[in-house]
Amino acid sequence: MFDSHAFFKQRFAAHLKETSRYLRYIFNGHIAVAMLFFISAIAFYYQKWLLQIPENFPAAWVIGIVFGLIASYSPVRTLLKEPDLVFLIPAEHKMKAYFRNALFYSYMIQLYLVLLAAAALGPLYTTVFSEREGSTYLVTIALLLLFKLANLIANWWMLRVREPALRRLDLIVRIGLNIAVFSFIIASDMVLAGITTILFVIIFLYDFQIANRRTGILWDILVEKDRNRMQAFYRLANMFTDVPHLKSRVKKRxxxxxxxxxxxxxxxxxxxxxxxxxxxxxxxxxxxxxxxxxxxxxxxxxxxxxxxxxxxxxxxxxxxxxxxxxxxxxxxxxxxxxxxxxxxxxxxxxxxxxxxxxxxxxxxxxxxxxxxxxxxxxxxxxxxxxxxxxxxxxxxxxxxxxx
Known part of the structure; x- marks a missing residue:
């Protein structure tokens, strides 16, 4: 009997082995030294700049834009491959556990973006809004985690839509609302933050309604999305070592x-x-x-x-x-x-x-x-x-x- 949960564990183990092999080359030697020097210099002058930050600096919008973009960037990693278009479609009704695990993995693998943004923008927040308690920033980070989960689920629902223009429009609207919500929260404008949050919930429910009206899974789109992400990773790894799986893209220019x-x-x-x-x-x-x-x-x-x-x-x-x-x-x-x-x-x-x-x-x-x-x-x-x-x-x- 087909067990989709066990199948995901097998596919995830193979994926982890594949990526870790190339990550050893990417974060090794010359690039690691260059990155260490680069991050150290940026951190030093960032701290120095905070000591003389202008009074009219739009910190709320800067933090809001970064948090909004991070919340909006929530791709779903299904780990599907091209042969799955033939062998897994008959077992579609048994794939619920597989896709649930894929959503969980997609969310967890992206948490490093939240941690990096929170650590990088924390000194800016505490410098500009020094009168606020530290717990306020932690609540904002918790809201970022919640919004990121909501965006991930919305992205999954929209993958049932074949029209790329509709998916693109939905993403643009959610990006705008995410940026607005966090900008108003950081600026302590809770009325506008509440209004934009309600608008986001409306879009979220609209995506749910659209997904319910579309029957079946668009396997070709899921495979294409995952293949493009792996090719992007292979192109990065190819800068450091030979990648036999890389498919070259050619542009006219x-x-x-x-x-x-x-x-x-x-x-x-x-x-x-x-x-x-x-x-x-x-x-x-x-x-x-x-x-x-x-x-x-x-x-x-x-x-x-x-x-x-x-x-x-x-x-x-x-x-x-x-x-x-x-x-x-x-x-x-x-x-x-x-x-x-x-x-x-x-x-x-x-x-x-x-x-x-x-x-x-x-x-x-x-x-x-x-x-x-x-x-x-x-x-x-x-x-x-x-x-x-x-x-x-x-x-x-x-x-x-x-x-």
């Missing part, structure tokens, strides 16, 4: 491709063209490069000491160069690459050249940020230090790793 087409049409430039096209059109590398570039620029702009700005500039140059190393193994499953009549040395040199160009571009953009804020000495230090680091790191560490 016509304008950027035109830039890659300027590579000379010669045998020795074969991998120059391949790596540039891969960097531009793959769904992984360009987005990662731009995100680290933007985050690094924002930190350089706001962190006060000039020497720490330069350190962060070099840190983000290192992070981007380290992440882009995965380009070398991107086409490892395509056998045509092995048929190219090109020696391995040219392939390695092509990647080293691209990484150096990307690092120098990032160095130049960071130097421009220094110029914008009027730190001319910092711009010179960042440009010289970043360029020197890029050359040494790529021609030293990266070259040795590729060999």
């Amino acid at each position: 016509y304008l950027l491709v035109q830039m890659a087409n300027r590579v000379p049409f010669f045998k020795k430039h074969t991998y120059d063209y391949l790596y540039r096209i891969t960097f531009i059109r793959s769904g992984d590398y360009l987005g990662m490069y731009v995100r680290l570039l933007v985050i690094g620029g924002i930190i350089i702009y706001f962190i006060p000491p000039i020497w720490l700005k330069v350190v962060f500039a070099i840190l983000f140059i290192y992070l981007n160069s380290f992440q882009m190393m995965a380009l070398y193994q991107h086409h490892r499953t395509i056998m045509w690459i092995d048929l190219y009549p090109i020696v391995q040395k040219i392939r390695q040199q092509s990647l080293l050249k691209l990484l150096l160009q990307l690092s120098l571009l990032q160095t130049g953009l960071f130097s421009i940020v220094f110029l914008i804020i009027g730190e001319y000495l910092g711009a010179i230090a960042a440009f010289i230090g970043g360029s020197l680091f890029a050359v040494l790191f790529i021609q030293g560490y990266v070259k040795q790793k590729l060999a």
Whole structure:
């Protein structure tokens, strides 16, 4: 007899084994050191900023927006796979315990977001609202846990709806209400907090009504949602180690491709063209490069000491160069690459050249940020230090790793 509870335990154990194997690579070595330095520096200057926080700083809205987004982000992890579309549909009426366990797992796995937000925003709350008792903040955290559970259940109900536009509209409305509820609670405007809470309950009951009118489970949507989340995790893990389960996404990006087409049409430039096209059109590398570039620029702009700005500039140059190393193994499953009549040395040199160009571009953009804020000495230090680091790191560490 089919036991869905036992089946979930088996599926969960396999999922835990799969993710923990890659997490060891993600939180190991260089990235762990960089994250430790980054978090320590941010915590130090965050505490320093709190000592001179402006009186008109909108702390209620900042905390409300963060709490509202965390409550709204409540995806359901079902751990379903594509073969389940064939083998589990006949047992749908026996899957109640499985999905109950999936909801419980989805809720528990997301509690770290609540803990991180509560710990990060706690000093801001106690600084701005110093007259309030500490228990008030704890009550707010308890309400966040309750709203997150309600949003998780609402998301589960809306997964019975096939129309993506309706699901998207429901999510947008709930995000707005979640942000409003917590912003009013933090601001001690209990009348408006009560009104927005009632509106949220109405939407919650409306989702329940919609789910009851839809019979059956949309297995294809559940499988697609879970597959997309696992692919996102694999793309992150692929930056640190080889992931055979990763399915590459390709995007058009016509304008950027035109830039890659300027590579000379010669045998020795074969991998120059391949790596540039891969960097531009793959769904992984360009987005990662731009995100680290933007985050690094924002930190350089706001962190006060000039020497720490330069350190962060070099840190983000290192992070981007380290992440882009995965380009070398991107086409490892395509056998045509092995048929190219090109020696391995040219392939390695092509990647080293691209990484150096990307690092120098990032160095130049960071130097421009220094110029914008009027730190001319910092711009010179960042440009010289970043360029020197890029050359040494790529021609030293990266070259040795590729060999």
